[in-house]
Amino acid sequence: MDVNGIKSQFPIFSKKINGKPLVYLDSSNSSQKPLCVINKLNDFYKNEFSNIGRSIHSLAVNATNKFEETRVSVKNFINAKFKEEIIFTKNATEAINLVATTFGQHNIKEGDEIIITELEHHSNYVPWHFLRENRKAIIKFAPINEDGDIIISKLKQLITTKTKIIAVTHLSNVTGTIVPIKEIVEIAHKKNIPVLVDGCQSVPHIKVDVADLDCDFYAFSAHKVYGPTGVGILYAKKKWLEKLPPYIGGGAMISEVKKDKIIYASPPEKYEAGTMPTAEVITFNESIKFMESIGKDNLIKHEKEITIYALEKLRKINSVKIIGNPKNKAGVIAFTIKGIHPHDIATILDEDGVAIRAGHHCCQIFHEKMNLTATARASIGIYNTKDDIDMLCKTIENCRKIFDLK
Amino acid sequence: MDLKQLYQDIILEHGKSPRNLGKCEGYSHEAKGYNPLCGDKVHVYLKLHNGKKVEDLTFEGDGCAISLASASIMTELVKGKSFEETKEIMDAFLNMIKNTSEIQTNHLDEDEKTKLMSLSGVKKFPMRVKCATLSWHTLNSAIKGKKEEVNTEAID
Numbered sequence: 001m002d003v004n005g006i007k008s009q010f011p012i013f014s015k016k017i018n019g020k021p022l023v024y025l026d027s028s029n030s031s032q033k034p035l036c037v038i039n040k041l042n043d044f045y046k047n048e049f050s051n052i053g054r055s056i057h058s059l060a061v062n063a064t065n066k067f068e069e070t071r072v073s074v075k076n077f078i079n080a081k082f083k084e085e086i087i088f089t090k091n092a093t094e095a096i097n098l099v100a101t102t103f104g105q106h107n108i109k110e111g112d113e114i115i116i117t118e119l120e121h122h123s124n125y126v127p128w129h130f131l132r133e134n135r136k137a138i139i140k141f142a143p144i145n146e147d148g149d150i151i152i153s154k155l156k157q158l159i160t161t162k163t164k165i166i167a168v169t170h171l172s173n174v175t176g177t178i179v180p181i182k183e184i185v186e187i188a189h190k191k192n193i194p195v196l197v198d199g200c201q202s203v204p205h206i207k208v209d210v211a212d213l214d215c216d217f218y219a220f221s222a223h224k225v226y227g228p229t230g231v232g233i234l235y236a237k238k239k240w241l242e243k244l245p246p247y248i249g250g251g252a253m254i255s256e257v258k259k260d261k262i263i264y265a266s267p268p269e270k271y272e273a274g275t276m277p278t279a280e281v282i283t284f285n286e287s288i289k290f291m292e293s294i295g296k297d298n299l300i301k302h303e304k305e306i307t308i309y310a311l312e313k314l315r316k317i318n319s320v321k322i323i324g325n326p327k328n329k330a331g332v333i334a335f336t337i338k339g340i341h342p343h344d345i346a347t348i349l350d351e352d353g354v355a356i357r358a359g360h361h362c363c364q365i366f367h368e369k370m371n372l373t374a375t376a377r378a379s380i381g382i383y384n385t386k387d388d389i390d391m392l393c394k395t396i397e398n399c400r401k402i403f404d405l406k
Numbered sequence: 407m408d409l410k411q412l413y414q415d416i417i418l419e420h421g422k423s424p425r426n427l428g429k430c431e432g433y434s435h436e437a438k439g440y441n442p443l444c445g446d447k448v449h450v451y452l453k454l455h456n457g458k459k460v461e462d463l464t465f466e467g468d469g470c471a472i473s474l475a476s477a478s479i480m481t482e483l484v485k486g487k488s489f490e491e492t493k494e495i496m497d498a499f500l501n502m503i504k505n506t507s508e509i510q511t512n513h514l515d516e517d518e519k520t521k522l523m524s525l526s527g528v529k530k531f532p533m534r535v536k537c538a539t540l541s542w543h544t545l546n547s548a549i550k551g552k553k554e555e556v557n558t559e560a561i562d
Contacts, residue, residue, distance in 0.1 A: 339422075341470035343444050344413075347531060351409050359444050373445045373468050402413050403422075403471075 001298040007383040009034040009290075020353030023388045027381030028173050028201060028332050029357055031226045033287075040286040041228060044279045052278050053252055063278060070285040071268070077288050078218065079209040080235050087234040087241070087271045088281050092200045093123040095219035095234035096167070098271065099196055100127035102244040103165060110136040113162045117142040117150050118369050119172045119179070122362040124198040128167060142168075144369065148175030148324025156187055166195045170202035170218075174363050174377065175324030176307075176332035178206060181213050189214065194240070200224055204381070205303060205330050207296050210235050226382070227287035228280040234271070241267035248273040299382055306380050307331040310389045317396055319405055323375050331380030334361070337396065340403050342376040348402060352395045412527035412534070413471065416479075421471030426481035430462040439544030439556035441536055446473045450544045460487050463545075470537050476525055477541035483518050484545070492549065496542055502526060503539055 007013055010032045013022055024032055044066075050059035052067045068083070075083045089095045108114070114128045118141050131137040140163075142155035150168070159166075166188050171178050181197055188195045194216035202208055203220040210218050217240070222231035246253055246264050250273035256263040264270050291299070310333055314320050323334040337345060342358035349356055357377045360367045367373060378392055399405075433451040440447050446469035453462040463481045467474060480499075484492050491513040498511040499522060507526075509519045528538045536558040544556045 343446075343470040343534070343537065344472070347412065347534060348409060364445075367445075373447075402409070403418060 025378040028379030089232035091232040092221040177326035178328035420475035424478035437548035472537040
C-alpha cells in the first residue's frame with residue numbers, strides 16, 4: 001500500500017500546525033477527510049442541492065436517489081441483508097440512544113437487567129443509565145482484566161432470566177482491544193438476549209460483517225470513517241425495526257396523519273424524522289468508495305504494521321507505560337509517562353505539530369478500574385507513517401527533557 | 407518559545423513538589439473543584455483566624471503540572487493574608503489571566519507578583535487556562551462557604 005500516495009489525498013497534511021508538519025494521531029476521536037470527500041460535499045451544494053423525499057422536481061429526485069445510494073453502499077459495506085436495516089442518525093451516540101429509548105419503552109421494566117462492560121465509551125453507558133433512572137432497570141458491568149480484555153466467563157455469569165440486552169463495544173477507544181463479538185452474540189442468543197454493538201472504532205479499522213456477527217444492533221459514525229460530521233449509522237435487524245416504536249416524531253416518518261390517529265412509515269423512514277443531513281449522507285458514499293479503493297485487507301495490514309512499530313518504539317522509552325495489553329489490539333495506544341500529566345504531554349506534543357488526545361477519552365469507568373485519572377492516547381489512521389511514530393517518540397523525549405526526567 | 411513560558415522552572419518545581427499539600431488541622435472552610443474535561447481535581451482547606459486572617463491554607467489534588475503549581479503557589483501567597491486581601495489577590499490573579507498583563511494589587515510584593523506571573527504562560531494556551539484557575543475558583547468557593555463543587559465548565 002502506498003501510504004504517501006494516500007496521505008497526499010488529505011489536504012490537511014499540506015498545512016502547518018504551529019509551524020510544523022501535522023502528525024495526526026487522533027483518528028479515534030475523528031479522522032481527517034480525503035479530497036474526494038471534501039469535493040463531494042462542495043459539489044453537492046454547488047450543483048445538486050435539494051432536500052430529499054416528497055418533492056417531484058428533478059433536483060429532489062436526484063438527491064433522493066443519491067441518499068438511497070449511500071444507504072445501499074453502507075448495507076454492502078457492513079454486509080447487512082436489507083437496505084431498510086440501515087438508519088441514518090446524527091451520530092453514533094444518537095443511534096445508541098435510539099435503541100436504548102425505543103427498546104427500553106418496549107422491553108424494559110423495573111428490575112430488568114442490562115449488561116454493558118467496563119470498556120464502554122460513555123455513549124454506550126449513559127443512554128442505558130437513562131433506563132436505570134426512568135424504568136428502574138439494573139446495569140451490570142462485565143469486568144475487564146489488567147490487559148484490557150473483557151472476561152467473557154464473568155460476562156456469562158452476569159446473565160440471568162432478567163437480562164434484557166447486552167451492549168458492548170467492538171473495539172476499545174482506549175486500549176484498542178478488539179472484542180470477540182461473535183462469541184458474545186452466541187452466548188447471548190442462546191438465552192434469547194439481543195446484542196447492541198458500538199462499532200465506532202471498529203468500522204474504520206477492522207472488518208465488520210454484521211451478518212457474520214449476527215448482532216441485533218450495530219452503531220457507528222461517518223466522521224471516524226473519513227466521512228463528514230453529522231452522520232451516524234444504526235444497523236438493526238429488520239424484525240427489531242418493525243417491532244420497536246419510533247424515536248423522534250415529525251415529518252417523513254409518517255405514512256398517514258389524521259386528527260385521531262397517526263400511522264407511521266415503515267423502516268427506515270420510521271426512524272428518520274425531519275430533514276436529514278442530506279449533503280453529508282450523500283457525501284459519505286465517497287468515504288465508503290475511498291475505503292473500498294484501499295481495501296480493508298491493505299488497510300488492516302498497514303495499520304497493524306504502524307501499531308507494532310509504535311508499540312515497540314514507545315516501550316523502549318523510559319517511564320512510558322502502555323495501558324492494557326489485549327489479545328487482539330488495533331491502533332489505539334493509551335499511555336502514561338511517569339512524572340508527567342497527560343495534559344502536559346498533549347500540550348508539549350502539540351507545539352511540535354503532534355496531535356494526540358489526553359484525558360479519560362469518555363471512559364471514566366475504565367480509568368477508575370485501572371486507577372488512572374487520565375491517559376495520553378495516540379491513535380492511528382490510514383494516513384499514518386513510521387515517520388509519524390518517530391516524531392511522536394521524539395516529542396515524548398522532549399517532554400522528558402522539559403520535565404527533567406532521567 | 408511559548409512552551410518555555412508555560413513550563414517555567416518555578417512551575418515545574420512547584421508541580422513536582424507542591425507546597426502545603428494535605429489537610430490542615432482545624433480548618434474552618436473547605437471546597438472541592440473539578441474540571442470534567444480533563445479530570446483535574448482539587449480540594450482546598452482553609453483555616454480562618456477570628457474569621458479575619460488566613461492562618462492556614464492547604465490543598466489536596468490530582469492534576470497536571472500547571473494546576474498543581476497554581477494551587478501550590480496560591481497557598482504560599484495567600485497564607486497570612488487577611489480575608490479582604492485574599493479576595494483582592496484572587497480577583498487580581500483571575501483578572502490577569504483573563505484581561506490584564508500584570509497583577510494589580512498592593513497586597514503582594516514584587517517577588518510574589520513575579521511568582522504569580524509565572525502562571526501567565528497559559529494565556530497562549532486557551533485549553534490550559536482552566537488548569538491554572540481551578541484552585542483559585544475553589545478557594546473563592548471555600549471563602550464564600552458554598553456547598554456545591556466548583557465545576558470549571560460552569561464558570562466562564
